[in-house]
Every structure is written in C-alpha cells, then in structure tokens.
Amino acid sequence: xxxxxxxxxxxxxxxxxxxxxxxxxxxxxxxxxxxxxxxxxxxxxxxxxxxxxxxxxxxxxxxxxxxxxxxxxxxxxxxxxxxxxxxxxxxxxxxxxxxxxxxxxxxxxxxxx
Amino acid sequence: xxxxxxxxxxxxxxxxxxxxxxxxxxxxxxxxxxxxxxxxxxxxxxxxxxxxxxxxxxxxxxxxxxxxxxxxxxxxxxxxxxxxxxxxxxxxxxxxxxxxxxxxxxxxxxxxxxxx
Numbered sequence: 001x002x003x004x005x006x007x008x009x010x011x012x013x014x015x016x017x018x019x020x021x022x023x024x025x026x027x028x029x030x031x032x033x034x035x036x037x038x039x040x041x042x043x044x045x046x047x048x049x050x051x052x053x054x055x056x057x058x059x060x061x062x063x064x065x066x067x068x069x070x071x072x073x074x075x076x077x078x079x080x081x082x083x084x085x086x087x088x089x090x091x092x093x094x095x096x097x098x099x100x101x102x103x104x105x106x107x108x109x110x111x112x113x
Numbered sequence: 114x115x116x117x118x119x120x121x122x123x124x125x126x127x128x129x130x131x132x133x134x135x136x137x138x139x140x141x142x143x144x145x146x147x148x149x150x151x152x153x154x155x156x157x158x159x160x161x162x163x164x165x166x167x168x169x170x171x172x173x174x175x176x177x178x179x180x181x182x183x184x185x186x187x188x189x190x191x192x193x194x195x196x197x198x199x200x201x202x203x204x205x206x207x208x209x210x211x212x213x214x215x216x217x218x219x220x221x222x223x224x225x226x227x228x229x
Binding site: 034041042044045046049100101102105106 | 147154155156157158204218220221222225
C-alpha cells in the first residue's frame with residue numbers, strides 16, 4: 001500500500017534554533033499536504049498546509065516547502081520555543097488511496113531551554 | 114474552524130465487553146468521518162471511513178465485525194468496539210472533513226480505551 005516517509009523520528013534543538021522535518025510521498029497526483037502538531041494525549045492540530053499549486057507557504061515562525069518534482073515537502077520552524085515541543089506529523093492526500101489522508105510516522109521534537 | 118467533539122475521552126472496560134465511542138460535528142455537517150487508532154509513540158492509522166447513510170469502508174486488516182461503525186446522521190458517527198480485548202487498548206480518534214474541496218480534517222479529542 002501507499003505510505004508517507006517522515007524523517008527524522010526524533011529531533012532535539014536548542015531554544016532559538018531552527019528545526020526542519022522532511023517527508024516524501026510517491027503519488028505524483030497528490031495535491032494536499034498538511035502538517036499536524038500533537039501534544040501528549042491530545043488531538044492533532046493543523047499548523048500549516050500546502051497545496052500542489054504552490055511551492056512555499058509561511059505563517060509567522062512556521063513554513064512549509066513543497067518540491068513536486070522530487071515529491072518531498074518539509075516543515076521549517078524558526079526561533080524554536082519550549083512550547084514547540086510535541087510530535088509533528090506530515091500527511092498527504094494520496095489519490096490512489098481513495099483521496100484519504102495518509103500520515104507519516106511522526107517526529108518527536110524537543111526544544112531544550 | 115470546525116469543531117468535532119468525541120465522547121468519552123477515556124474508558125476502562127473488562128475484557129469481553131463492548132464500548133461505544135461517539136464522534137459529533139458540532140457546527141457543520143459531515144457526510145464523511147474517519148476513525149483512526151493510535152498506539153503509544155506511533156502514528157495515526159486509518160481504520161475506516163464512515164459514510165452517512167451507507168456502510169463504512171474498512172481498511173485492510175481491520176475487522177468490521179469487531180469495530181462496528183454507524184453514521185446515522187450528518188453530525189454523528191459511532192464506533193463500537195465489540196468483545197474488547199487488552200490488545201484493543203489504544204487511543205481512538207475521529208475526524209471529519211469540514212470542506213471536501215480543501216481536504217482539511219478536524220479531529221475529535223480522542224478516546225483512550227483501556228481493556229482490563
């Protein structure tokens with residue numbers, strides 16, 4: 001079946017530094033790529049998303065880039081803060097998977113103060 | 114954004130009993146809802162797609178007779194774990210699409226099931 005690859009599985013950064021999480025997908029027809037933040041025991045929260053007709057989107061300290069040719073997209077968090085510590089999931093809407101969202105394995109981000 | 118509410122947030126039950134989890138879209142109508150299962154330190158795994166007024170579509174490997182899904186109205190989907198066993202203990206999360214064109218999902222709070 002189809003899946004989305006996400007790296008790294010864990011990431012530790014110093015407060016104020018940047019964090020980058022990368023995901024790859026295989027279906028070139030995929031057109032929607034959201035990123036979710038999940039704190040322990042809570043629901044995933046959408047933090048940013050990007051569609052296949054743009055290459056980059058930014059919202060304050062968070063940005064997402066999409067490379068359709070290489071079929072990968074990345075989450076960039078600048079000036080990280082301790083409250084950014086959480087699990088982050090990328091996802092892709094895979095057409096051959098019934099247009100449902102398929103999630104990456106997740107990245108545990110720890111921001112050290 | 115759209116609000117999805119899930120109940121109960123946690124439940125403990127004895128092995129062999131059945132547990133029902135409700136997922137409601139509070140301020141929008143959801144013809145499609147999704148049920149996910151999440152084990153500790155793992156990703157969200159889609160179990161089934163719940164369609165209002167029709168049968169749910171289950172993912173490969175998910176037993177439809179064990180995980181009964183009912184989507185009787187545009188704002189409510191239920192997941193019933195029948196004859197629960199300890200291995201069914203997990204975090205169950207529902208979601209709904211607020212706008213089918215965007216594909217954005219709104220998640221419920223999740224329900225933590227512990228089977229003794």
